[in-house]
Amino acid sequence: RNGIPPLGGFIARMYAADKEYVKAKYNLGKLRDIENIVADAVGVSVPFNNYITGYCAFTHKAGIHAKAILNNPSTYEILRPEDFGMTRYVAIGHRLTGWNAVKNRVEQLGLPLTDADCKQITNKIKNLADIRPLSLDDVDKLLRKYGQAKEDNSHHAILENIDTPDQITEW
Numbered sequence: 001r002n003g004i005p006p007l008g009g010f011i012a013r014m015y016a017a018d019k020e021y022v023k024a025k026y027n028l029g030k031l032r033d034i035e036n037i038v039a040d041a042v043g044v045s046v047p048f049n050n051y052i053t054g055y056c057a058f059t060h061k062a063g064i065h066a067k068a069i070l071n072n073p074s075t076y077e078i079l080r081p082e083d084f085g086m087t088r089y090v091a092i093g094h095r096l097t098g099w100n101a102v103k104n105r106v107e108q109l110g111l112p113l114t115d116a117d118c119k120q121i122t123n124k125i126k127n128l129a130d131i132r133p134l135s136l137d138d139v140d141k142l143l144r145k146y147g148q149a150k151e152d153n154s155h156h157a158i159l160e161n162i163d164t165p166d167q168i169t170e171w
Contacts, residue, residue: 006050006051007031007034007035007038008031008035008050008051008052008053009051011026011028011031011051011052012051012052012079015028015079015083016078016079019083023083028083028084028085029084029085030085031052031053031084031085032052032053032084032085032086035050035053052079052084052086053084053086057081057086058077058081058086058087058088058089059088059089059090059091060076060088060089060090060091061090061091061092061094061096061097061101062096062098063096063097063098063099063100063101064098066090066091066092066097066098066100066101067098067100067101069088069090070090070100070101070104073088090104090105092105092125092136092139093125093129093133093134093135093136093138093139094125094129094133094134095126095129095130097122097125097126097129098122099115099118099119099122102118102121102122102125102139102143103115103118105139105140105143106118106143109140109143109144109147111143111144111147112147112150113143113146113147113150117146117150117155120159121142121143121146121159124142124159124162125139125142128162128164128165128168129165131164131165132165134165134168138165138168138169141168141171142158142162142168145158145171146158146159
């Protein structure tokens with residue numbers, strides 16, 4: 001006897017055993033809604049680290065781990081977030097970020113930055129994140145400002161003149 005498992009954990013186990021059967025039989029995209037209804041009914045919150053539907057369920061942040069997820073998600077994810085109506089998120093505003101994750105964000109934003117640029121920006125992000133984690137908005141502002149400054153070759157000054165995350169927030 002194992003007790004009463006959480007619904008998300010039970011679904012995850014069934015999905016891992018026979019993905020196609022579970023996808024055909026259940027509307028997996030409704031799992032989050034069901035868990036929220038139950039949580040509201042009993043007056044609790046769904047834990048941030050809850051199976052499948054928690055805030056951090058498909059969040060990745062460590063450098064080599066994030067690189068593997070970006071290259072081939074199945075290296076770390078036995079469950080596909082899309083099958084559950086969820087999305088994968090690679091966090092980049094912290095001291096553990098790697099330059100491949102920053103490069104991926106640069107590509108998402110369509111900025112013409114080189115690998116060397118991404119590595120320099122990553123070092124700045126790590127230094128700033130030692131003070132406090134940066135929001136995605138802060139990182140995007142930094143990347144865009146650096147990209148604009150690169151047009152007139154003043155991009156190095158952008159990184160040199162930022163000492164705290166608050167300076168980015170003020171832009």
